[in-house]
Amino acid sequence: MAVNGQELPPERKNLVRELLCPQLLAAIVAGGLFAFTIAVPVKLPDANSVQVTKKGIETVDPLLNSPEILEKVKEKEPWVLYEKGQTKEAMAAAWKAAKDNKKRQDAAWNMAIGNTLIRSDNAKDRWKGYVVLEKTILNHPTSQYVVLNYARQLYYGGFVEKAEEQYENLLKLAKPEWIEPRIELANLYLVDEKTSRAIEVFNQVLEQKPEDPRITKRLGLAIAVNGKKEKGFETFVRGCALESDNLDYPPEIKELIEKNAGLIESAISDVRQKVENRPEDIDLRVTLAKLLIAVNRLPEARKNLKDALKKRESVPELHELMSEVLFREHNREEALGEFSSATSLLPLSRPAAPAEDAYAPTIEDTSEEAESVAPPPEEKKAEGEKPAAEA
Known part of the structure; x- marks a missing residue:
């Protein structure tokens, strides 16, 4: 291995x-x-x-x-x-x-x-x-x-398979209301071309958190990858609308804010600094985009995502976030295009299998x-x- x-x-x-x-x-x-x-x-x-x-x-x-x-x-x-x-x-x-x-x-x-x-x-x-x-x-x-x-x-x-096994083992330990490992497992199924299982897990999580925009958006992606593009997009934008109407921040954003004395501007500055230190780290750019979207600074988020896409156009999450930004800016046609890019790239975004015999x-x-x-x-x-x- x-x-x-x-x-x-x-x-x-x-x-x-x-x-x-x-x-x-x-x-x-x-x-x-x-x-x-x-x-x-x-x-x-x-x-x-x-x-x-x-x-x-x-x-x-x-x-x-x-x-x-x-x-x-x-x-x-x-x-x-x-x-x-x-x-x-x-x-x-x-x-x-x-x-x-x-x-x-x-x-x-x-x-x-x-x-x-x-x-x-x-x-x-x-x-x-x-x-x-x-x-x-x-x-x-x-x-x-x-x-x-x-x-x-x-x-x-x-x-990927070993990761799935560990997540599945974890669900035997975890209470149903702990949704994070379930979301991560569903996302893993999604990139591993197990979309039916991904949809099943997302729906299970929605039973615990029926108004969680994150899950609704990911369910929309899974439905589209499974062949129902229009239904998937409608589910996705419903999640986007839920998030824009929600006065509370998403959990991952709330965690970042808490780490910065409750100040979202401080959290944004902190992540910007990390992006400058590690410009090739796409995960950091994704985090920055999510922070900017959370405070409705959509033009800044769009610029950040465009810069990130120049470096790694094949990352589906960048297209997913760009689709959300465009939808919030009332550009439904381009939002659908970015959504389609995200769904076409998701099955291809599985991490590369490690090379053989690299170190003994x-x-x-x-x-x-x-x-x-x-x-x-x-x-x-x-x-x-x-x-x-x-x-």
């Missing part, structure tokens, strides 16, 4: 041969038995390896089932540096943290390390990032926001990873002293 242009470590084929390998024996002596047990190459886990039962939620740290953990991930140094556009420094910080035994016991740190490294242009960085994320999910298989993060990063790397980890790589995830020295010492204390 390959991740974003590189190969994840293959499954161990011969345990006896691995045990007799002199280099690995040296790693066992240096790192102890625990180091050996996880030093072997790993692969992305099957969906069956993630046991998702509601009973499991009761035994995990409440933070892992709270959106707060995603905020903690964003506060970690590697991700902060990456967000600032300091990619080289971000990767160095992620590697440093990846070798820190204490940080590797912390789910938020592991998620920050993995999320950062998989965005590198370097194959070894990406390999390490997915190994860290994989071990995090194996340690916390029923932690809802850990599973959500893993699903998102799998999708980012082109592991060495024994040193896997041994280093084994040592990194072992308990910190002080914890090992405390564990060693415990029997004597009990005696």
Whole structure:
């Protein structure tokens, strides 16, 4: 299995041969038995390896089932540096943290390390990032926001089927009123040419949030992709009208505003600065367009979208947003044209499958990873002293 242009470590084929390998024996002596047990190459886990039962939620740290953990991930140094556009420094910080035994016991740190490294242009960085994320999910298989993060990063790397499995597992854990993973799964089905399933999930979400413009608009796109273009467009523009009449901001916009002391102008300035730091980041340009649309600054939003389309004309969300802007400006004909572009591009927007055989980890790589995830020295010492204390 390959991740974003590189190969994840293959499954161990011969345990006896691995045990007799002199280099690995040296790693066992240096790192102890625990180091050996996880030093072997790993692969992305099957969906069956993630046991998702509601009973499991009761035994995990409440933070892992709270959106707060995603905020903690964003506060970690590697991700902060990456967000600032300091990619080289971000990767160095992620590697440093990846070798820190204490940080590797912390789910938020592991998620920050993995999320950062998989965005590198370097194959070894990406390999390490997915190994860290994989071990995090194996340690916390029923932690809802850990599973959500893993699903998102799998999708980012082109592991669409694996991402679907993780989202589907997550829905077995999540309450029906938590709609975000359902929307993301429906969007994933949409780009994976599973439009009937996408429509089904969008309709399920609408039962929970019947007046949510986001869902109505996405349902319209799904209906159009499924062959009913006119019906899809009418559903889409109904969602646009709902949003323009809604006095409240969409959830993702509200979150950005809250992070900027409740000031939308501050949020817009913050995102503009990020766009300047990372001009090729289309996601940031999409976010900026959504902010501008939210405050009805339609000419600015249109200009931003035109600039973005010059860089990446094949991104369906840019056409979707442009269609909304044009509809709000009472230009229905051009809005329909942009809507048609979005629906034709959606099935083609599936992330590219990773290339094969890009990076093969060495024994040193896997041994280093084994040592990194072992308990910190002080914890090992405390564990060693415990029997004597009990005696």
